Amino acid sequence: MFDQAGLPSVIAQSGQRVWKVAAAVLAVLVSVIGWPLVLRSTAMVQFDYDEGWNALRQQQAAHFLPLYAAPPGLDITNYPPLSFHIIGLLSLLTGDANETGRFLSLAALVAVCVLAGALARLFVPARYAGTCTGLLFALWLEMWMPRRIGVNDPQLLGMVFELGGIYAFVRAVQEGRDVWRTAPLFALAVFIKHNLIALPLGAGLALLAGRDWRRLIPWVGAGALAAGVLLLGTIRLDGPYFLAHMLQPRAYDLSDTLHNIGTYLIIFLPFVLLAGAWAWRNRRDERRRPLAWSWAAAHVLAFIWAGGDGVSRNLFFEAVLLDAVIAVIAGGEYFATPGRVTPRRVALLCVLPMLFPLSQLLFPLSKLPDSIVSGAIEWRELPQHEADFAAGVALLRQASGPVVCENLLMCDEAGKPSAFDPYHVQDQINLGKLDPQDFVAMVESQRFGAVEIGDIDLGNPKRTTRFSKAFLQALAQHYSPALRTPEIVIWVPAPPKASQPG
Template sequence: MRYEASDLSGQPARAGAWQRRIWLVAAALIVALAAGRLAWLPVHAPLSVNEGWNAAHVVRTFNPDTLYPDPEALIANNYPPLSFLIVGLLSKLTGDAIIAGRLVALLAQIACGLGVAAIVGRLAPGRQWKVAGCCLFGAYCVTLLRSYVAINDPQWLGDAAMVWGVFFLVPRRAGQPPSLRSIAIAAALMVAGELIKHNLVAFPIAVTVWLALFERRALVAWIAFGAAFAAIACAGVFAIWGAIAFIDVLAPARSYSLARMLAKGGPLLLAMLPVLIASRPLLAQWRGDRRLALPIVLLAVAIPLGVVQRAGSGVDVNAFFETVIALSIAVPVATALRPQPSWRWIAISLLPALCLVPRAAAANWRELRQRDAAVRHAAPLIASLRQARGPVACDDQAYCYWAGRESGLDFFSVKQRLLEDRAQALTPALAEGRFALIVMRGHNPGWQENRLIPAIRAHYRTVHARNGIEMLVPKQGSDPRSVQPN
């Protein structure tokens, strides 16, 4: 439905004006809630442990012998290489891989929002529906998915490739099959997305199911192009990094828990109930326009996959990215299909995000207020790591990265391998005091079944602790004064 200013009654024009004001207020609120994250873009203080881990692999990318280590090494890499290459190239301009990664992630998140708007625009003509999709997406990004706004992590970049792949695949008009050109572009983008983050399977699965149900001829081309691009990608990875890359990415040590899945993924199912109810018109009208089935298939695949992925240790709210993208497409399109479009369905779909606004606002204020203090706290840690005489290890590898040092220990990977009794190299390394300095968060003894911390404490002693961060040196043969922060 379009609102024309020339309508004799004047009511549609006034309604359109009020809608524009509402969306402007919504956009301003989204930007305001993102301010705390954006303020951290240029600073040397980590927002997430992901940032330093990814930066370390950016450094290793340009030495093919180090990006994918032996599975028994004390460092690990279970990500495909493309994001490291992209961030590495941009870091040549910024001089800092973490800052470059933050910029890439922010731009990718914006690209996802624009992709949502573009897909909605194809399925529901009318600018207001595209704006609604963008606002839904933005609202969930700064609330439910807040911890991933503008951090050095590749998942938004991978999802941006996936979203635009879907856009190219959706025909411009109802009844029109996807063209060979659009199928090839979509397949290339989705393979690129997998080369960025390997767990982004919801969109390829959903597209395959949709084509199998409604576009059988296009399905053959989709499989052919996808297989060809995937084979080229795998051949390239094998030629540069060898078989070890596939072993590291596809078979990492990771524990899974049904209790974790229910506790972390279960609430998503409840939050999605209003979204599914709001999307009912898609089910009623897809027979007249087969394109309308795609948002439903996206939701049907993304929601359970997100819940299941939360069973894995270390998997965060990034498991819900595809679900948020799918709902941001489905709800505006479904609302536009109603005989009398009502904005209350979009409001109902926003309820889970609105409930998180107070928490997001508190986090936003905390980030703005604590940024400078975090930089001051990080500086002496970085200086101590830079001056340490010998190898170092960082729980949060951002500190090692900014010190120009490589962490010789991947805390998460080694912790997971200890649960499987696969970290034989750890005890000798700690017993001989291989690391001159270890910087880690102060963990509780039972933190996530963490056997690594007791192993470290058996051979290392704390010489400095502040703001939840400890510095440790070997119990024998080290002078704590040589690493004491100023």
């Protein structure tokens, strides 16, 4: 572990002031940008497409209805079950699955920040270094993907277990202890969100690179045992088609891959280069090797998965978090050298996290005021969004027959789950596994009592990609709008056209 004990006391005190000032600046920024994101969590609107999707399955789990009882059809449950059961059971106490999921996600974000700080403190003993790490990740999350702050999604909940596992793993390696006890934490993370494999993969590669068979074999065995128990329990409790749902193919777009990777690199390139250099330099250091390999695994996996249909920036969460952790560790090691603690370097340390995005080179700080203003504007507009959402729920509740919703939470709140999942259906159409004309025929025969188009996280519903062009054209011909807002349109069957005489 890095030790400052040999430095002159004046240098150590200067280093502490660096972290204290940086923590104060970051705390102000996180608070100013984050307050509307936290306060909005009680609003009855859908902030992310997955919220309604998750809420329905959480309610199923709360009533012990199997999640994988049937093969994938017009809907799919391609998430592991653990988060559905945790939030579903808690919702029996709170009375609302979606709000429970949001509050648990906020609590998980706090826990992730604390664990990230604890991980950094294993290498940098400065008092405020851990605080800076957690605040830095929170700031980046607020500015880069505010839609995942306080939303009903299991990503951050799973990362609590994953980050707890890597913290315990690194600490055990530093102290010369066995690591097999950390494996169940990684298994729990994967059964909360299946894409959380970067940190356990990095930990395993670190042991493999060091040929540490004494630790590797029991660790792999413990992980396999924990995963096996969770898999058998899932099949027994939630149905035999778990793997069929999880392994359902999805469309892949190379242009989306390049776009998502490019966006990430444009924004985080200085920290990627800094963390990459640190990881390469420490790849053979037994104590630092797990962190170095985890950083590499997080980036490789995110780059590979970046083009999957429906994937979002959350695929880069582990990469971003490790960028923050390693940036603080590298900064701590740099400032531990006598003579490097100067006002100019302290100012650079405080300003560097605010350089968003780097593509706007002439105005590198423009993203900061934009984040503040956009959050305040969203907060001001929430009452109208809630009123529109309530009007949509009331209309859907009155519809006769099945309904279809792009805003899945709206259907869920109306007590009429969507007849099919628009995202999943369109994805399977893109893969050639479903015929789009089948759904056009449903519209032409007016099978649905109502069809809701648009979502608050999409903005203009005309830009939606969750329905085919032919579906929307048929909808305009055979249905008429009963409710129209800037975000959503609800269509109901149009009356038959009167036949022309003679």
